[in-house]
Amino acid sequence: MIQDLLPPGVAKTLVDVSYLLTAFLFVMGLKRMSSPVTARSGVVWAGWGMLVAGLVTFLAPQIAANYFLIVTAILIGGVLAWWTGKRVAMTDMPQMIALYNGMGGGAAAAIAAVELYQGETHGLVISSLAVAGGIIGSVSFSGSLIAFGKLQGLIKRSFRFRGQQFVNMLILLCALVAGGLIAAGLDASPMVVTIFFVLALILGLTMTLPIGGADMPVVISLYNALTGLAVAFEGFVLNNAAMIIAGTVVGSAGTLLTQLMARAMNRSLGNVLFSGFGESTAATGGEVSGSMKPIEASDAGVMMAFAQKVIIVPGYGMAVAQAQHKVWELSQLLIERGVTVRFAIHPVAGRMPGHMNVLLAEAGVPYDLIADLDEINAEFETADVALIIGANDVVNPVARNDKSSPIYGMPILNADKAKNVIVIKRGQGQGFSGIENALFYLDHTRMLYGDGQAAAGQLIQAVKAAG
Amino acid sequence: MIQDLLPPGVAKTLVDVSYLLTAFLFVMGLKRMSSPVTARSGVVWAGWGMLVAGLVTFLAPQIAANYFLIVTAILIGGVLAWWTGKRVAMTDMPQMIALYNGMGGGAAAAIAAVELYQGETHGLVISSLAVAGGIIGSVSFSGSLIAFGKLQGLIKRSFRFRGQQFVNMLILLCALVAGGLIAAGLDASPMVVTIFFVLALILGLTMTLPIGGADMPVVISLYNALTGLAVAFEGFVLNNAAMIIAGTVVGSAGTLLTQLMARAMNRSLGNVLFSGFGESTAATGGEVSGSMKPIEASDAGVMMAFAQKVIIVPGYGMAVAQAQHKVWELSQLLIERGVTVRFAIHPVAGRMPGHMNVLLAEAGVPYDLIADLDEINAEFETADVALIIGANDVVNPVARNDKSSPIYGMPILNADKAKNVIVIKRGQGQGFSGIENALFYLDHTRMLYGDGQAAAGQLIQAVKAAG
Amino acid sequence: MIDGIIALYIFMLAAFTGYEVIARVPVILHTPLMSGSNFVHGIVLVGAMVALGRADSTLGIVIGFIGVVLGAGNAVGGYVVTERMLEMFKSSGTRKPATGEHK
């Protein structure tokens, strides 16, 4: 054992103190991450904490063997994650978070499994915590994998049938009974332990499959909080303070974050978990009268070139088309001509919170041109042109006045208040909620059909041509 | 012993669980106190926590005797504090906080004294913590009493001489040496312990005596944080989790609060502690040319009655004169006449942060008429009359443009930008910083001499008479 | 009961909690909050009770007695003063609930 190389007691003290440092760095890191200015350094702080904890754990008194296996496993997991994490496109971030989060849940469940298969008696409290961490971790593991599959497009359908909630309840109940038997020491045979974990894994699948893709960010955040909780529980089992603190902090921070995200999307958590959205409501959108009036890129370009103020509303389509760079180029051209340009960001535009901000930041749009819903909504009335690029639901006026609409009550960007509205989209494709958009049929709205990136390119030419 | 009446172990568990509850209630209480809407309920939550902890402590395993004395002491301290706390005027709150805070510091010091006089060996860590809590608690005790004396007007002079900081350092050093001897177990005789505490108490006096009354709120806040720290240290000594958590929370919250308060007053903490303000700088105010032009209450009343917009700037003088009720009566009269009335509050108007808000709230002025410095400063230009009642430093334009002035750089209310300025004060009295106020000499400023309450009363008559 | 490193964990977390709870408090609440936290460290009362309750020498009893008197003063006085101060916020707050939260 490595720790025998040190004087007795030194290894343990070193581990204890390092874990304290790690806990400190984690909290400071999260603190910094919650403000835009310091966010970048926050993850670095937390990263140092992780490094310290990882290295020092080789000295932990409990580790007696398998050093080679440990290093191998770290390399396998680490290299794979590094490679995938570096390659993934910005738009695919949410599913990668889901994947890594699921891995954490799986690791917590694995710890529980090692403990429970050993069959040692730990006392009721510790056993209960091991079982609780095991079930939560397993649900988070399989649930996150489903979330990954859905967002990645591997799972296209939502499996839903009557009485689904009832079946889930039944599975949960069986898992709890098995867990109870184990925790109480009544029957902790490998058989029961296996049944317990299988049930927990199934529960994660059946809970997540019916949930629509639109709600996935909230669900991922929820599983993130759950993994934190599972880690904290297993930390109690292993008597590991770093795990207890980090897990609990994430558990509570993640719960709050889940609520904030659900609120930003105008959804309640119960709604997200127990009723499908985007799927079940797809057919309820009322019909809208009027027609969509197309416009040529050249005309649209002239309109903007001679405008005083243009507000750009990006949406999911801009992300799909990766049009942010072209859009910023267009904006710069307009600014040079003396046009006031602002970007209006809806909190749930795109497919993850802050999606648009991340993309615009990537393209290099300065912060002060970007405005929140609250800030900008009053300004649409003074805008000559509202340029909507790939956004749909977030500018749908139906949310304001049609009580029967599933998005009724969601705060939207008042793009319809602008003097002219230009909408870039490829065709008649609907937004995430699958309902018609009354904005497209307004008298002062013109449709510029085409892929986001291509259309932005044409507008650039048109503005340049306007001289 | 009371705890013998319960089955073995039950008392300890009950105490432990109750302390957990207390810690929870304290944190929730402070959390609620930091938002205006829930503030009131916050102190009630914390109060329940205190009650639970106080009652359950009678069951603590360590308490073996002296029940009668304990109850008597609680009654004496509690009744006295209750009586004084209920009777004190709103304007005298800061010194009462200082007094109660000093009592807390004294109690922490007393705990340390009991432990240290006992002469038992506790191990280096515990002894050091006892000593540290002892010195901090003692400084907080005697320092807070001086702060009380100064604000209450019992101590009028600031005792200051060259080399004062040096003497303080010397006393601190001696106290630390004595404390070191005790903690290290080298000499923990009653003699050394006594010397230690006497030195610590003297240090509190000599540290606080030179500080001017203007800085007292910051100093009180600092001692508040120190008492929290002392309580936490003694909590470690007594192995009392409620004390550890509550003390640490207050220690850290109080430190932050001290910084926030110092910043609001445009002072640094080092400045507050190591250089006198309000005293040492009293003579540096430059001379201002021009004359002060008096006005009759009747004329001032007419001016306001026919104004479109009046901004009222209250200051320390309003508090002294207890004029807030009359001022609100006056405002109501004006509002009835269709005049727009707003109250402009400077963060350090009065003698404690939020002093003016508390007084106006007492008088019943609704929140939406009250504006912060940032909100209102641009509005003075549109105001017909700025009515200044008992404010001086917070409207002194010297802070804007005279680099040599001790208040240079402090943000002030731009009352001088109003079309007319009416100043209510008793005579030529200076503000806290003791410098001349250029505002009073401006061409469009008129002085309405008199006690704040009386003057407000005359204005009320004048407005009524204006018909 | 509470060994060294665990004590540090608790200390660290409690310090974070205290700091974060206070961060971003409006200026007008500075004084009430100072008063409120002053009340909270009145918990020193329970420590003084323990000190007095296990003192056996006369000196110990005298100091312990003083400690309890002071601790009780801190707790009760802190409560009364804080409550009175915050009472004022309530009265205006309920009268104009719509604008209750300002700055």
Place this chain on the structure above:
Amino acid sequence: MIDGIIALYIFMLAAFTGYEVIARVPVILHTPLMSGSNFVHGIVLVGAMVALGRADSTLGIVIGFIGVVLGAGNAVGGYVVTERMLEMFKSSGTRKPATGEHK
């Protein structure tokens, strides 16, 4: 080492800390923060290391090995993704520092 009631104290304080640290975070940071806290619970790696390091049965070693692979994936992947996401805030932030803090 960590007995029952102390564990509860730590749990309570850590929960407060986590909650308060996140409270009032702007919408645009929701996803990076989710990712960041996802990284933080990658600390499960050290638990998995311990579990594998003391496993002696084959089953225990296999499960422990899987646990370490997953834990390492959580930690490393979480870091890389978070870092990439926050990198973008930096670039805009430094270009326009004066307006860096918005909302």
